[in-house]
Amino acid sequence: MSEVRLRFAPSPTGHLHVGGARTALFNWLYARKMGGKFILRIEDTDLQRSTKESEKAIIESLRWCGIDWDEGPDVGGSYGPYRQSERVLKGIYDHYARILIEKQMAYYTVYDKTDRKKPILNTYEYPEEYAQQGYDITVSFKVPEGITRFYDLLKGDMEFQNSTIEDFVMIKSDGFPTYNYAVVIDDYLMRITHVFRGEDHLSNTPKQIMVYNALGWNTPQFMHIPLILGFDRTPLSKRHGATSVEHFRGIGILSRGLMNYLALLGWSVGEEEIFNLREKLGNFEPGGISNKGVVFDPEKLEWVNGKHMRMMEIDELWKEFVGWVQFTGKKMPECDEGYAVKVIGVCREKVNTLSQLYDLSYPFFFDDYVFEDKFVSEYLNAPYAGEVLKKAIEFFTQLSDWSIEGTEKVCRAIADMKIASKNKVFQLLRGSVTGKLVTPGLFETLSILGKDRVVRRLERSIASMGC
RNA sequence: GCCCCCAUCGUCUAGCGGCCUAGGACACUGGCCUUUCAAGCCAGAAGCAGGGGUUCGAAUCCCCUUGGGGGCGCCA
Numbered sequence: 001m002s003e004v005r006l007r008f009a010p011s012p013t014g015h016l017h018v019g020g021a022r023t024a025l026f027n028w029l030y031a032r033k034m035g036g037k038f039i040l041r042i043e044d045t046d047l048q049r050s051t052k053e054s055e056k057a058i059i060e061s062l063r064w065c066g067i068d069w070d071e072g073p074d075v076g077g078s079y080g081p082y083r084q085s086e087r088v089l090k091g092i093y094d095h096y097a098r099i100l101i102e103k104q105m106a107y108y109t110v111y112d113k114t115d116r117k118k119p120i121l122n123t124y125e126y127p128e129e130y131a132q133q134g135y136d137i138t139v140s141f142k143v144p145e146g147i148t149r150f151y152d153l154l155k156g157d158m159e160f161q162n163s164t165i166e167d168f169v170m171i172k173s174d175g176f177p178t179y180n181y182a183v184v185i186d187d188y189l190m191r192i193t194h195v196f197r198g199e200d201h202l203s204n205t206p207k208q209i210m211v212y213n214a215l216g217w218n219t220p221q222f223m224h225i226p227l228i229l230g231f232d233r234t235p236l237s238k239r240h241g242a243t244s245v246e247h248f249r250g251i252g253i254l255s256r257g258l259m260n261y262l263a264l265l266g267w268s269v270g271e272e273e274i275f276n277l278r279e280k281l282g283n284f285e286p287g288g289i290s291n292k293g294v295v296f297d298p299e300k301l302e303w304v305n306g307k308h309m310r311m312m313e314i315d316e317l318w319k320e321f322v323g324w325v326q327f328t329g330k331k332m333p334e335c336d337e338g339y340a341v342k343v344i345g346v347c348r349e350k351v352n353t354l355s356q357l358y359d360l361s362y363p364f365f366f367d368d369y370v371f372e373d374k375f376v377s378e379y380l381n382a383p384y385a386g387e388v389l390k391k392a393i394e395f396f397t398q399l400s401d402w403s404i405e406g407t408e409k410v411c412r413a414i415a416d417m418k419i420a421s422k423n424k425v426f427q428l429l430r431g432s433v434t435g436k437l438v439t440p441g442l443f444e445t446l447s448i449l450g451k452d453r454v455v456r457r458l459e460r461s462i463a464s465m466g467c
Numbered sequence: 468g469c470c471c472c473c474a475u476c477g478u479c480u481a482g483c484g485g486c487c488u489a490g491g492a493c494a495c496u497g498g499c500c501u502u503u504c505a506a507g508c509c510a511g512a513a514g515c516a517g518g519g520g521u522u523c524g525a526a527u528c529c530c531c532u533u534g535g536g537g538g539c540g541c542c543a
Contacts, residue, residue, distance in 0.1 A: 161470080178543085303493060423502065
């Protein structure tokens with residue numbers, strides 16, 4: 001039984017889209033499950049739109065997703081080069097084009113000089129004279145008569161009347177191959193056994209099958225997976241908001257959260273929805289992928305992410321947090337890890353993303369937090385505020401037991417003085433030491449902050465009253 | 468226009484002829500907990516697109532309609 005080989009072949013014309021990430025994921029999943037190889041190929045035959053920066057960004061995003069490849073432009077391999085532009089230079093596509101022309105299964109087309117869309121000559125002979133005079137010349141595949149069939153892992157038996165398919169360009173006038181041609185040459189030469197790709201390629205597949213047949217090559221196993229849609233059921237695009245992997249990384253979605261959600265989108269792994277992908281590798285069945293377009297739901301993504309944040313090891317979360325802060329360029333907390341882990345531990349209970357975690361934990365790490373407007377108007381500037389805060393400073397200064405129980409006793413003692421309702425007292429204290437009205441539990445918060453910070457902050461609150 | 472794919476709660480899904488008065492999850496609503504809350508727990512509302520068949524029996528099989536999506540580029 002020969003080795004299974006799958007690939008992901010993005011064109012470097014932008015960021016990695018979540019749809020692309022999902023396609024890559026399914027290919028990767030199967031390659032890994034089967035103990036085969038996963039290959040990254042860059043399809044940069046569109047000179048106008050392809051950029052090196054995009055290639056870098058895509059590779060970076062893929063890596064962040066935890067998807068690794070055995071062969072690719074950056075790691076090499078026995079079937080390279082792995083950039084189509086470099087394969088053009090080696091004459092790979094021309095070589096097979098010539099073979100097809102010789103067999104009269106492809107032909108040259110010369111175009112009018114003024115109207116570059118208008119063909120003026122089709123020929124099996126290389127139009128040398130026109131070439132010298134600078135005419136545009138392409139090579140097209142000649143669609144034979146008959147019926148083209150193939151089997152799709154998801155769609156089943158597919159059948160196309162060749163009469164509904166027109167001849168298509170294989171080699172553009174700039175000498176570069178078109179997608180439908182290059183993909184066949186490369187997949188064959190790279191010994192790809194399974195091609196999992198978006199459903200938007202389904203109608204192109206018969207063209208590719210014809211090229212395989214013309215060259216006498218066996219076809220790989222195809223599977224066309226449904227597209228990811230936006231809320232209005234049109235394909236997910238910028239119109240629906242940001243869709244790049246980089247964006248979700250930026251707002252604090254964990255790699256494992258994104259991958260879990262993307263896998264969930266079309267693949268049900270039993271009842272459980274939250275899982276570690278690597279542990280579920282063995283459960284992956286390509287044929288089990290949902291067969292209809294799926295709507296991308298950012299809210300569920302966040303929920304999945306929050307679940308992961310709450311169930312992962314706390315120091316692992318801290319590491320992710322630090323990495324994310326570096327990635328975003330935000331101000332980095334400076335404190336010992338023991339303190340940080342305590343903070344993260346209580347804050348993660350209420351948030352779903354690293355970004356939310358950053359905001360919620362901010363007052364634990366930094367002194368320059370600002371008071372929320374609502375806190376100032378409804379609590380800090382309330383008539384009872386001064387008296388409560390003075391008592392609080394007095395009590396907390398004397399407090400030696402800073403455990404959660406210890407801080408709770410003091411808080412309740414202050415509330416029992418009936419200067420204001422318990423709720424108002426607690427909110428006043430909460431806001432004074434964090435600037436926020438929504439925080440982890442008040443007693444935990446005070447306990448973690450500790451005497452120095454708490455007293456200093458209470459004093460500062462009094463000082464800023466009436467401002 | 469031609470060709471192709473698809474169709475279970477708003478969304479993601481379970482279901483592959485009887486276990487379905489259709490199960491789970493997100494979101495939503497209500498309640499609990501409670502010092503706040505975006506966390507947690509409990510409960511509720513919400514669906515087989517429509518019409519024909521096949522069958523003792525259809526969400527499940529077939530046909531039509533409708534709806535959605537894709538392709539038909541010297542884009543990939």
